[in-house]
Amino acid sequence: MQAGPTGRLGIVGERGFGCYWSARTLSLIGDYAFRTAFATHIITVSGSASVLATATAVLLLPSLLFYLVGGAVGDRAGSRRRIMVSADAARFLTLLLIVLSTLWTDSVPLLVVLAALIGIADGFFQPVAFAYMLEITPKEKLVAANSALSVSQQIGLIGGPLLGGFLVSFAGAPWTFAFDSLTFLLSGVLLLAIGKGSAATAAVPAGSARQGEQGGQDDPAGTSEDAHGADAARGRLRQLLGDVSQGLSYVRGVHWLLISIVVGACTNAVYAGVLDVAVPLLMAPNGARDAGSLGAFYTLQGVGALLGAAVLVKLTVRRLGVALYLMLALMACSLAATGLIGGGNGALAMAVLYGIGLHFFNSLFPSLLQDKVPEHLMGRVGSFALLGFNALMPLGALLMGPLIAVLDAGDAALTAGVAAACVSLAALLSPSIRRLATVPPQDTGPEQAGAELPTPAGPGTDATPAR
Numbered sequence: 082m083q084a085g086p087t088g089r090l091g092i093v094g095e096r097g098f099g100c101y102w103s104a105r106t107l108s109l110i111g112d113y114a115f116r117t118a119f120a121t122h123i124i125t126v127s128g129s130a131s132v133l134a135t136a137t138a139v140l141l142l143p144s145l146l147f148y149l150v151g152g153a154v155g156d157r158a159g160s161r162r163r164i165m166v167s168a169d170a171a172r173f174l175t176l177l178l179i180v181l182s183t184l185w186t187d188s189v190p191l192l193v194v195l196a197a198l199i200g201i202a203d204g205f206f207q208p209v210a211f212a213y214m215l216e217i218t219p220k221e222k223l224v225a226a227n228s229a230l231s232v233s234q235q236i237g238l239i240g241g242p243l244l245g246g247f248l249v250s251f252a253g254a255p256w257t258f259a260f261d262s263l264t265f266l267l268s269g270v271l272l273l274a275i276g277k278g279s280a281a282t283a284a285v286p287a288g289s290a291r292q293g294e295q296g297g298q299d300d301p302a303g304t305s306e307d308a309h310g311a312d313a314a315r316g317r318l319r320q321l322l323g324d325v326s327q328g329l330s331y332v333r334g335v336h337w338l339l340i341s342i343v344v345g346a347c348t349n350a351v352y353a354g355v356l357d358v359a360v361p362l363l364m365a366p367n368g369a370r371d372a373g374s375l376g377a378f379y380t381l382q383g384v385g386a387l388l389g390a391a392v393l394v395k396l397t398v399r400r401l402g403v404a405l406y407l408m409l410a411l412m413a414c415s416l417a418a419t420g421l422i423g424g425g426n427g428a429l430a431m432a433v434l435y436g437i438g439l440h441f442f443n444s445l446f447p448s449l450l451q452d453k454v455p456e457h458l459m460g461r462v463g464s465f466a467l468l469g470f471n472a473l474m475p476l477g478a479l480l481m482g483p484l485i486a487v488l489d490a491g492d493a494a495l496t497a498g499v500a501a502a503c504v505s506l507a508a509l510l511s512p513s514i515r516r517l518a519t520v521p522p523q524d525t526g527p528e529q530a531g532a533e534l535p536t537p538a539g540p541g542t543d544a545t546p547a548r
Contacts, residue, residue, distance in 0.1 A: 097217040097275050098226060104271035105210070106233040108169070111264030113241025115176075117376050118249050118257035119196065120361040125368030126187045130358065130490070134482030136193045137357045138475040143200030161213040162272055168206035169269035172199050176262030183255040211463040215451070217275070224448045232390050235440060238383030246376025249369050331454075332465050336513040337402065341446070342469030344508045348409055349470050350477030351501035355416045355494045358481040362490040363424040374424075378432045385436020392437070393444055402517030403509060405445055410505035411438035417498025423491040449517065 119140075123133050175198045182191050218226045248257040332338055364378045365371035398404050415434040422428050454462045477497075484493040508514050 098229075100271045100275045101213070101217060102229055102233055104169075104268040105230060106236050107264045107271070108268040109234055109237025110241040110244065111261035113237050113379060114245030114248065114257050115241075115261040116357075117242050117245030117372060117379065118254040119192075120357065121249055121365050121369045121372045121375060122183070122192070122254040123189055124361060124365060126189055128368070130362055130485045131482040132189060133361065134354075134358045134478050134480075134485075136189060137353070138479035139193050140196050140200060141353065141471070141475040141478060143197045143204060146201075146204065161209045161216065162275060164209045165206055165213065166269045166272050168202040168209075169265045169272065171202040173262050173265040173269070175199050175202070176258055176265065180255050180259045180262065183258060207467055208463045211447070211467070223451045224444070227447045227451070228390060228393065228444045230443075232387065232440075234443065235383040235386035235390070235436065238386065238436070239380050240383075242376035242379035242383075246373040249372040254369070329465065331462060332469075336511070337517055338450075338462075338466075340508055340511050340514060341405075342466060344406070344409070344504055345466075345470040346473045347504045348413060348501045350473035351413065351497045352416065352477070353474035354477040354481030354484075355420070355497055357478055359420065359485060359490045359494040359497075360428075362485065363419070363428065363494070378429060381429050381432040382436040382439065385433035386440035387436075388433070389437040389440030390444075393441060398445060399518050400515075401445055401449055402514040405442060405449075405517070406505050406508045406514065408438040408441040408445075409508075410502045411435075412442070413498050413501035413505055415498075417495050417502065420491045420494025420496075420498060 120133065120137075123136055127133070175195060179192065179195045182188070182195060214223070214226060244260065245257050248260060332342065360378060361375055365375040412435050415431040415438070418434075419428045419431040422431065450462065450466065481493060481497070484497070488496065
């Protein structure tokens with residue numbers, strides 16, 4: 082782990098984390114530009130809420146299917162950084178294909194199929210990146226690092242939609258997709274710049290895939306290469322399934338974590354439906370011609386998050402459980418109010434409020450996980466949290482289409498937002514949530530903090546936040 086002078090930049094001034102942070106910031110700017118272009122392009126081509134809802138739902142599925150595999154692979158990989166760079170390279174090439182396809186045809190199914198390939202790469206990148214944080218960041222700096230990453234997300238949310246709205250309005254969706262491809266290329270270069278010396282070799286628990294491969298090197302007489310290869314493949318599959326099972330056992334044994342994943346799944350389903358289907362129809366009813374208005378809404382979410390960062394840095398949050406779920410309820414109420422207002426300047430103000438809650442949640446929840454989850458299980462528990470938080474998002478986006486057809490975009494957002502607020506506040510009925518609190522670092526070390534968690538029957542553990 083390499084630490085250099087930080088100065089005013091804080092942890093971002095350290096070379097390893099600084100390159101990582103810059104890579105994530107660039108790719109997030111591209112992601113949010115893509116988001117604006119994707120929604121407005123489909124509205125322009127189809128003019129249908131159902132088509133937009135279905136396309137968004139399909140787009141969200143692939144990463145969910147690969148989160149668990151990505152987390153388990155990351156925990157056993159010799160180099161998590163190599164997996165992340167490979168995922169960036171895959172997304173760069175896929176986006177080039179999207180550019181060519183949208184220049185050639187207006188086919189929505191082709192666009193969605195190609196965009197879904199990005200989700201597969203994302204399914205590997207996200208849980209691996211979550212665990213990689215522990216290789217380049219000391220535990221005592223994890224809250225600062227996660228806060229910096231939340232700021233990074235909001236920089237992306239501010240810059241991406243602004244650029245996306247501008248590029249779509251003046252150059253068209255294909256060139257916005259081209260910009261996104263460039264950000265993934267630069268992200269991969271920055272990750273390579275971290276260098277092997279900046280990250281410790283990933284810890285590999287006893288009985289790892291590496292050991293299993295070494296144990297299978299002796300080829301008994303009469304055993305063919307094909308049989309040996311088949312046995313090795315079955316062994317790796319059993320190890321992978323065992324790793325996933327250990328992570329699941331840990332999550333099931335920690336009540337506050339299990340509740341958080343269930344509540345996160347329900348609320349994120351609402352956020353996906355409202356933000357990706359209802360809000361584009363409210364803010365950009367004419368598609369590409371209104372791309373600037375939609376970009377402004379997403380951008381002001383980022384402004385709100387930066388305001389949240391400015392407040393959070395001055396606070397010491399002791400009652401983490403209460404704070405987390407009040408912030409989640411605030412986000413839901415802001416989306417309900419957006420539906421009630423129905424667009425315009427009032428909706429833009431609600432976007433700021435949503436961003437404040439988003440920064441609080443996205444800074445505190447991962448810090449809680451990284452503090453309390455055993456390090457050797459971080460990738461797997463992180464992948465379960467990613468999967469749990471995102472599992473119902475495709476369904477939320479898909480259901481928003483018929484809900485808008487029955488009501489309208491505004492009433493659908495209002496109804497869904499109120500439901501999410503109720504679910505968020507219901508989590509506070511659990512004593513395990515209300516008891517969640519920070520422990521002063523001078524009183525408790527990492528090992529003691531991890532000991533607060535009940536130990537499940539068997540080894541294992543890992544997790545992630547609201548969108």
